[in-house]
Amino acid sequence: PARIIALSNQKGGVGKTTTAVNLATAMAACGHRVLVVDFDPQGNTTTGFGIDKRGLAHSSYSLVMNESSLEDSIVPTQVPGLSIVPSTIHLSGAEVELVPAMARETRLKEALAEAQNAFDYVFIDCPPSLGLLTINALVASTDVLIPLQCEFFAMEGLSQLFKTLELVKKNLNPRLEILGVLLTMYDKRNNLANQVVHDVRQHLGHQVFDVLIPRNVRLSEAPSHGAPGLIYDVKSAGSQAYIRLAAELIQRLSQP
Amino acid sequence: PARIIALSNQKGGVGKTTTAVNLATAMAACGHRVLVVDFDPQGNTTTGFGIDKRGLAHSSYSLVMNESSLEDSIVPTQVPGLSIVPSTIHLSGAEVELVPAMARETRLKEALAEAQNAFDYVFIDCPPSLGLLTINALVASTDVLIPLQCEFFAMEGLSQLFKTLELVKKNLNPRLEILGVLLTMYDKRNNLANQVVHDVRQHLGHQVFDVLIPRNVRLSEAPSHGAPGLIYDVKSAGSQAYIRLAAELIQRLSQP
Numbered sequence A, B: 001p002a003r004i005i006a007l008s009n010q011k012g013g014v015g016k017t018t019t020a021v022n023l024a025t026a027m028a029a030c031g032h033r034v035l036v037v038d039f040d041p042q043g044n045t046t047t048g049f050g051i052d053k054r055g056l057a058h059s060s061y062s063l064v065m066n067e068s069s070l071e072d073s074i075v076p077t078q079v080p081g082l083s084i085v086p087s088t089i090h091l092s093g094a095e096v097e098l099v100p101a102m103a104r105e106t107r108l109k110e111a112l113a114e115a116q117n118a119f120d121y122v123f124i125d126c127p128p129s130l131g132l133l134t135i136n137a138l139v140a141s142t143d144v145l146i147p148l149q150c151e152f153f154a155m156e157g158l159s160q161l162f163k164t165l166e167l168v169k170k171n172l173n174p175r176l177e178i179l180g181v182l183l184t185m186y187d188k189r190n191n192l193a194n195q196v197v198h199d200v201r202q203h204l205g206h207q208v209f210d211v212l213i214p215r216n217v218r219l220s221e222a223p224s225h226g227a228p229g230l231i232y233d234v235k236s237a238g239s240q241a242y243i244r245l246a247a248e249l250i251q252r253l254s255q256p
């Protein structure tokens, strides 16, 4: 069955989307069957693959509102072996519409049931919050990957995120595991960044990925060309880091 | 009466908190009576002023749930003339608790009524979403200031934000005006950043502040010292930009 990995951190701008887009691309490049689910109403992952949001027949909104099947909601990307469930702004309505609904926390999990045998890996990009959309993603997932900017404010939200993950694991999804914390936008010339790396590794030890994603302008340029960094500039330091991350991910998932 | 300014952008990590903390400090330094309301459950503005969230008797949560008065919810900061309504994680509960409540969109506006004569400026730091907390802040405000990172993804969300502001103005708060878009984390050596500045100024003209906030590590170091950038290092390029921004803000507000 598929490994379903949520990219989650309620702190904004820490690299959730950039990681979803580039890690999924790197995994597909290794020959795995990969699905990306854009579960953020901003739809940055959808744009990151150059998909035009106007004129989409279905999206993660219609999927989670049971208005379309997974098969109908999936569209191909320019990356061989990588498909996406795109997102539109309508998804922001789901957060309120699902509040009174039955089994509101398990809608996405049910909707992704068919993905189990069709894909090896599913990545779910979450919005910067711990609301119902993120809860749905965590309930649907086997693992959660936490991107963390090398900044002071980003560390502050970590303990709250871990508390929420505990609650989800205890009450809604006992299989949920923390795959690891990924340090992003690392600039080795910056004292604060080095301090954050040191502190986070000291506190969390092996839960922190060995791979550090460097601050690399090619990663932030890629979306304006409608392509993942790995396609826009595979030789860049950013893309190379995501390729190493894919290898470390596979190694972590194969450990007991 | 007070000018109430919401710092809002649903895109995460664009500089809402850093602008709230440093612009409010610069305005207080000019002798104005200033209140900052931390309306983000992450509580980064509260931490940005070095306030310990444990042991707070009241917060923006108790204020908006009508459990405490404004006077009881305000605490001083280390900046003369600057007070804060701090935030704790309990505020994340308000987003769900307020959904069925009466007049759920005007709770913060009612709560801030007493601020009208006690302060000259009120700054409200919003979370990275367009949910009920941000709607409450927009309804309570006379103006909205939109921080915008010089990045491609940040521009993508702008049209959605403007649509939401139109809806709020039409249906909930006819006095709401867009004070301006503030370009943040600008690095003049970065082509993408220069492209974004050019595109945004071309599209929005005078709605964009003349002042550009540069990417400046002293601004991101300051919160780890529990102080605004203007106190941590007033001579830094970041602090100086926020001082110039305060001057431009006053000039913009005095125009008919």
Ligand SMILES: Nc1ncnc2c1ncn2[C@@H]1O[C@H](COP(=O)(O)OP(=O)(O)OP(=O)(O)O)[C@@H](O)[C@H]1O
Residues within 6 Å of the ligand: A011, A012, A013, A014, A015, A016, A017, A018, A019, A040, A044, A126, A127, A128, A184, A185, A186, A213, A214, A215, A216, A217, A219, A220, A221, A238, B010, B011, B012, B013, B128, B151, B152, B153, B154
């Ligand atoms: N390693 C990197 N180097 C340089 N820029 C980066 C890097 N990773 C991400 N960025 C840029 O930083 C910004 C924030 O990243 P991104 O949008 O991926 O974060 P996010 O956590 O998904 O944000 P949100 O909370 O809004 O969903 C984007 O403009 C992105 O292009």
Ligand SMILES: Nc1ncnc2c1ncn2[C@@H]1O[C@H](COP(=O)(O)OP(=O)(O)OP(=O)(O)O)[C@@H](O)[C@H]1O
Residues within 6 Å of the ligand: A010, A011, A012, A013, A128, A151, A152, A153, A154, B011, B012, B013, B014, B015, B016, B017, B018, B019, B040, B044, B126, B127, B128, B184, B185, B186, B213, B214, B215, B216, B217, B219, B220, B221, B238
């Ligand atoms: N001009 C700047 N130069 C360098 N770093 C900055 C600047 N402005 C903000 N930062 C840093 O960038 C990160 C994001 O900024 P900030 O937290 O203020 O954004 P935000 O919009 O409030 O984020 P969120 O969406 O999570 O509320 C923080 O770690 C902050 O310290």
Ligand SMILES: [Mg+2]
Residues within 6 Å of the ligand: A016, A017, A018, A040, A044, A125, A126
């Ligand atoms: Mg994102």
Ligand SMILES: [Mg+2]
Residues within 6 Å of the ligand: B016, B017, B018, B040, B044, B125, B126, B127
């Ligand atoms: Mg903030």
